[in-house]
Amino acid sequence: MTGYVNGFFFTPVALGRVAAMRFLAGLFVWIEWWAYKPFIIQHRFLPEDLYQPLLIGRVLPIPAPNYWIVTGTLVVMLAAALPVMFGYRARLFGWILFIAYFEWMLIYNSYGKVDHASFGFMVLLLVLCTMPEARWGDREHVSERVGWGFNLVQIAVVCTYFLSTWSKFRYGGWEWANSGVFTWAIIRRGTVFSDWLLDFPQLLTVAQWGMIAFELLTPLVLFIYPWKRLQYGIVAFFYAFHVAIFAALTISFLPHLFAMACFLPLERVDPKDLARRARAKLKGRKRTPDGRNPSGSDPELTATG
Amino acid sequence: MPKDVAEPPLTRRGKLARIAATLAMVLALMATSLWGADDFFPFAPFKMYSHAHDPDGWANSTSLILTDATGRSFPIGDNDTGFRRAELEGQLSRFREDPTLLALVAEAYEDAHPDSPEIVAAEVRIVSYELRDGERTGAETVEIAAAWTEGDAP
Numbered sequence: 001m002t003g004y005v006n007g008f009f010f011t012p013v014a015l016g017r018v019a020a021m022r023f024l025a026g027l028f029v030w031i032e033w034w035a036y037k038p039f040i041i042q043h044r045f046l047p048e049d050l051y052q053p054l055l056i057g058r059v060l061p062i063p064a065p066n067y068w069i070v071t072g073t074l075v076v077m078l079a080a081a082l083p084v085m086f087g088y089r090a091r092l093f094g095w096i097l098f099i100a101y102f103e104w105m106l107i108y109n110s111y112g113k114v115d116h117a118s119f120g121f122m123v124l125l126l127v128l129c130t131m132p133e134a135r136w137g138d139r140e141h142v143s144e145r146v147g148w149g150f151n152l153v154q155i156a157v158v159c160t161y162f163l164s165t166w167s168k169f170r171y172g173g174w175e176w177a178n179s180g181v182f183t184w185a186i187i188r189r190g191t192v193f194s195d196w197l198l199d200f201p202q203l204l205t206v207a208q209w210g211m212i213a214f215e216l217l218t219p220l221v222l223f224i225y226p227w228k229r230l231q232y233g234i235v236a237f238f239y240a241f242h243v244a245i246f247a248a249l250t251i252s253f254l255p256h257l258f259a260m261a262c263f264l265p266l267e268r269v270d271p272k273d274l275a276r277r278a279r280a281k282l283k284g285r286k287r288t289p290d291g292r293n294p295s296g297s298d299p300e301l302t303a304t305g
Numbered sequence: 306m307p308k309d310v311a312e313p314p315l316t317r318r319g320k321l322a323r324i325a326a327t328l329a330m331v332l333a334l335m336a337t338s339l340w341g342a343d344d345f346f347p348f349a350p351f352k353m354y355s356h357a358h359d360p361d362g363w364a365n366s367t368s369l370i371l372t373d374a375t376g377r378s379f380p381i382g383d384n385d386t387g388f389r390r391a392e393l394e395g396q397l398s399r400f401r402e403d404p405t406l407l408a409l410v411a412e413a414y415e416d417a418h419p420d421s422p423e424i425v426a427a428e429v430r431i432v433s434y435e436l437r438d439g440e441r442t443g444a445e446t447v448e449i450a451a452a453w454t455e456g457d458a459p
Contacts, residue, residue: 006320009320009323009327010315039383042384042388044387045414046386047412047413050388050396050409052396055344055345102347109346111395112395113389113392115353116353118347119334123330145312151327152327152330155327155330155331156334159349159351163334163335163338163349163350164351164352166335166339166351167352168352171356179359180362187364187366187434187441198441
């Protein structure tokens with residue numbers, strides 16, 4: 001039992017995963033502001049009267065956003081993300097990135113609507129600041145501290161699912177699963193993949209029950225940690241769930257998906273090695289130069305742990 | 306063979322402190338899920354789509370419609386002013402109370418679109434669709450929750 005608990009929190013993780021997660025975190029920051037949540041930067045045009053500071057914005061001396069605060073936060077955030085992505089002084093720039101991103105989230109959420117998809121991602125940015133320098137593909141050096149950090153992110157990710165069920169019971173009542181919530185969602189945000197479902201309300205009710213069951217079961221992915229293959233399978237299922245939700249409602253919880261990647265053995269990915277192998281293969285076989293390497297293109301999905 | 310990084314192994318105290326930190330995060334998330342409000346960001350409640358919707362009730366869809374000096378009326382999307390539909394809904398009671406707040410949204414639109422004609426009017430329109438057993442009956446109502454025209458004092 002002690003061994004299980006110790007392993008739950010402190011299974012050592014290879015440093016290669018730190019390098020990969022830093023790259024992904026910075027990449028997401030670069031994608032989010034223009035492609036995923038472009039309205040955040042548009043908040044620079046909003047008058048102060050529409051700003052509704054959150055508790056933390058009232059307790060800490062954080063000024064109301066204006067044109068230059070929003071623009072400046074974005075510039076600092078993007079500038080700090082680059083060295084983090086490529087592992088240059090990743091801790092120092094990691095802290096700058098974390099602080100700038102947190103302010104960016106306050107700008108995002110202080111106008112009357114709070115979204116909760118980024119909790120895991122913010123935890124990821126925070127724990128990355130505490131992790132050592134790392135390079136891609138390093139499977140040799142392992143650290144318990146890194147293991148604990150990623151475990152914290154994983155718990156945050158799972159809480160996002162598990163506790164959202166609590167919110168459904170709290171705000172929607174026990175009747176949530178029998179209500180018309182999916183119909184309502186599809187009317188508001190439906191796509192060609194989901195509009196037809198409006199004609200089958202019973203199916204939507206079944207889907208609502210399925211959603212509750214799924215979210216309540218998500219903590220299992222943490223507890224079965226000794227069985228890595230099973231864990232990767234469950235995480236793959238989570239990703240599939242989000243693809244389905246995206247097709248139906250164009251809601252993607254993208255920061256959550258990036259944070260969730262720390263479940264995967266990304267230390268197996270070594271871009272330099274992949275490039276080398278791809279080059280060798282091209283030279284050796286003179287095949288169509290599509291640069292793909294079947295054994296290495298998706299190592300995290302073929303991993304055995 | 307995997308090697309440990311050049312760092313001292315975690316002491317018993319180091320481990321206990323880390324476990325305590327993890328538990329603190331989980332407890333804070335749980336507590337704010339049960340008793341908290343959005344105000345406690347970055348903590349929970351994680352309430353995406355948590356409200357129940359009566360399958361025999363009404364489903365509504367809010368939109369913000371601007372009219373420019375040429376007389377053209379158009380609904381605006383989340384990226385036009387940065388003031389999203391969900392934010393409008395979050396502050397709807399303020400807009401009902403004081404429709405001249407719409408002037409601020411119009412102003413933000415003009416700032417974001419300096420080459421477009423001036424905005425002279427704005428309204429918040431809520432369309433409600435009747436549901437029966439979760440299916441739309443085809444009946445719908447339109448409510449103008451707030452309206453503002455240029456000249457109303459902001």
